[in-house]
Amino acid sequence: MDLMAYRNPFKPTAGASPPLLVGRDEVLEEFEESIDDGPGAPGRLSLITGPRGVGKTVVLNAVHDIVVAKGWIAIAETATTGMCDRITQAVRRHHEELRQGRSARVRGITLPVVGGGLTFESRADPPADLRESTASLLDELEPNETGLLITVDEVHRKSVGEIRHLATVVQHLVREDRNIALVMAGLPSAVSDVLSDSVLTFMRRASREELSDVSLADVRESLAETITRNGRTITSSALDAATEATGGYPFMVQLVGYHCWRKTTGSAIDDAATSSGIPAARKRLGSTVHAAALADLSAVDRTVLLAIAVDDGPARTADVARRIGESAKYVSIYRQRLIDAAVIQPAGRGFVDFTIPYLREYLREHAASAL
Ligand SMILES: Nc1ncnc2c1ncn2[C@@H]1O[C@H](COP(=O)(O)OP(=O)(O)OP(=O)(O)O)[C@@H](O)[C@H]1O
Ligand SMILES: [Mg+2]
Structure with missing residues (x-):
């Protein structure tokens, strides 16, 4: 067998879709059903959470592929400054490509309808806002029974303003029974920060998928x-x-x-x-x-983690408190913070354990630099 036959198929890179997506069939089937069931189906508004490296981004990629296979348009974004502007531009670009494709077909020229890598002159019209441009793209899509999916990765407290704007627009469109879906992903703590925003009550009704180990x-x-x-x-x-x-x-x-x-x-x-x-x-x-994962945490969080890592298995909260010389009440605050950040999880009454494999060993080996 030649060397080419041995090309390494595994993809150990954040966000890179694996050769086989293990254990996510159910999540994806539920989402697909929501797309088939039409406006108002619960999975059309979803929040995906889970610890680092559990596969949130690759589930978003898979969701993206599912709708594209159905002829939908999908826009993938990350929750950073300018997100809503980028979505507005993408919506307008897709709309333009659809129109160009249609007029090209009318003239008997075959051009790919969507995403053919073509660029078009930007139109002279004033830029429409997100809601307006999305609604007019949907006007174009819905007669063909297709719609628009927007995915937002790396939801973060810092981007709550952008998310608020997007969610408000989507909320109006959902109320109008438009063919739109919004799927967002982030670490559990980030998602709960965002959900605590008073304007985002609508997102609290989104279906929640907490991804865990397979x-x-x-x-x-x-x-x-x-x-x-x-x-x-x-x-x-x-x-x-x-x-x-x-x-x-x-x-x-x-x-x-x-x-x-x-x-x-x-x-x-x-x-x-x-x-x-x-x-x-x-x-x-x-x-x-x-x-x-450690870089996201505070120095005290890391001290608490080091005290947890002393045990070979689940650690008793009371022992952790004793090890760092603080009260149980003090430790309970950090315990909750670390659970929200999906670094540890409760493991029976009064015990916690790591969620990420080998984090214990890593902390022990890097005790000095972890602090
Ligand atoms: N279900 C799965 N089966 C097999 N491999 C997977 C699965 N989910 C994720 N992976 C692999 O794990 C790695 C991390 O996936 P991904 O980047 O999607 O995680 P994440 O949850 O988005 O992490 P982060 O919180 O850092 O953004 C990638 O190499 C990906 O190919
Ligand atoms: Mg990710």
Whole structure:
């Protein structure tokens, strides 16, 4: 077999769609049904949350693909300054392309209707606002039973103003039974910050998808399938080790797959490959996910995390308080902050545990620099 046949299929990069999207069928089916069910269906307004690396962005990508396959227009944005202006411009560009496509067809020339990479002269009309331009794009789409999806990634407290504006526009269009869907994604703490905005009560009725780890059985199957589809095999014990090492954490599925693939020279991924691939994957996890997750936190948050990391399993809140020399009440504030940030989770009465695999080990190894 030539080298090309061994091209690494795994995608251990934030936002890069994996070769197989593990364990998200149900979420995506629900969304697809909402698109088919028409205006007013609950999933047309959705909020996706979950810890770092759980796959929020790739679920948005999948949602995007679902509607595009149905002939809808999809606009993908991130919640940063200028978001509403960029959406308005994208809406207008799509509208223009639809019109150009139509007039081209009338003249008997075949041109792609949407997104053919064509550029058009901007029109002399004054720029319409978001609501107006969206409504007129929908006027164009709805006779063909298609609509508009807007996805907003990386929802953040800082962008609440932009989100408020977008949500208000969408709220009006939803009330008018227009064919529009809005799906937003962010860390749980960011999403709850945004939802606490008094103007965004409408978004509180959105359907919430809290993404979490996927089952090890699904991971095992997807690793095996990805590997065999791409021309290699994996021994049963190597597959067990690789599956186990992911902890069901989606980012780790890609990292473990990627590094075990890399450490293989022949056609079979075996124990030798996993025993060097798994540590390499963990190292990358630390420098990407763990470092990023810790960077979002305050110094006290990190001190509390270090005190949690002392235990090999779930930590008792009372022990954590004792370790940092503070009261249980003081620790409970940080406990809640860290739960909201999806770094830890409750693990039975009075106990907490990490949500991201190997974060404990990472904190221990980087105790000094973590602070
Ligand atoms: N369901 C899944 N099955 C397999 N791999 C996945 C799955 N979800 C995500 N991944 C992989 O995990 C990595 C992280 O995914 P993604 O960037 O979507 O996470 P995220 O939740 O958006 O993270 P962040 O909070 O940092 O934005 C990517 O490499 C992606 O390919
Ligand atoms: Mg993301």
